[in-house]
Amino acid sequence: MEVRVIPVLGLPIIQPGDDLAALTVEALSSAGLGVRDGDVFVFTHVVVSRSEGCLVDLGSVRPGARALEYAEITGKDPRLVEVVLREARAVRKIAPGVLITETRHGFVCANSGVDKSNVPGEEVVAPLPEDPDASARRIREGIEGLTGARVAVIVSDTFGRAHREGEVNMAIGSSGMGVLRDRRGERDLFGYVLRVKRTAVVDELAAAAELVIGQSGEGVPVALIRGYGFEGGGDGCVSELVRPRERDLFL
């Protein structure tokens, strides 16, 4: 079956306290689109952080000694480095222009995912939401409460990757669906039993969403993916995708 990736257009600029679920349902309704069972919504993290008031004014930040030292090495704004370190449980790589951390959620990414773009005010940055899985759950419950449909919600951010150039959109929070599709035990065309195949479907959905988010400019912070038959009720969390350090071969 065909899968449709639909940009959610007409959302206002999100402010702290805004109800993302209600605004999304309203925007879809204005566009003549309802919400259906099985719909997947992908939100960029910045609108989620903004709606939760998860913003930091760099003007109010006093960098500590470690931030000053790392700012020296990386050439980055010491106040930004201070915010990045507050969000990090470890620094993985540091070099001129590079500060790759392990966030308190366990994500390995540049600058703890602290984002400068699409935040109003030149000195304001948006860290990742406190608990992106909980953010996704809250938005999902909001959409389900308003529409009666059973949906899934993914919160996403664009991360770089080891070994490979360029960034891709990935899931940082999820609710309403299994995050991994476990295909071990399924048989292929020729009857061969698949042994290693656990697909990170929420990452693939996040990547698909950026085809319309990225294409239509930063004014589209939400995509609706329709026609993907996700599995698993339950409440799969992206935290399940975090590979524990002791099993991460690329430290």
Place this chain on the structure above:
Amino acid sequence: MEVRVIPVLGLPIIQPGDDLAALTVEALSSAGLGVRDGDVFVFTHVVVSRSEGCLVDLGSVRPGARALEYAEITGKDPRLVEVVLREARAVRKIAPGVLITETRHGFVCANSGVDKSNVPGEEVVAPLPEDPDASARRIREGIEGLTGARVAVIVSDTFGRAHREGEVNMAIGSSGMGVLRDRRGERDLFGYVLRVKRTAVVDELAAAAELVIGQSGEGVPVALIRGYGFEGGGDGCVSELVRPRERDLFL
């Protein structure tokens, strides 16, 4: 604009020598779908390898000393390890159950991408195509020659990632579009100039494709993505996505 991810149904089981371009155009035509300017086709590598006769019968493989040694460590079939090593320019990580190599193309992945599933015959494996960018170009030229439409073609495989559980589909070959969308210099909603944003769009398209390839079982080796406004004629190659070792922070 909406992006559609459409499974290409009704393809026969691909045999060495088969013309993938012609078979794909024919399958679409049977489904009442034409080919349009701007269409992106994503092929799983196994059908490409199979059409190119890029198959190895393990029965004919004599493992060398290094393969025997690595088979001992990993617990894998020594003949498979021999094929994996032939495809690799370096071994990145080795451990019980784990053999992560750098393929001769530069991809860092498990078992050099040598695939056992969806290959007829229990002892037959499919390495990655010799030159997946060239495979993509050949298929693209075939489709364009048959239809007159200007399209892009991506060859894909599912790879694991550092730091993160689960596999996602990624591009290993590409033709007809830019592989990275460079958004540096663009302005965001608030006029902030994006400084670091090069999106690996071919990887996002490959990931989106697996939403229909994975969903419909292994019988769907090709997806058509329609409505994505790709950039760049030119002939972007996935080889551009390979991060040179000296710039790969996670060796």
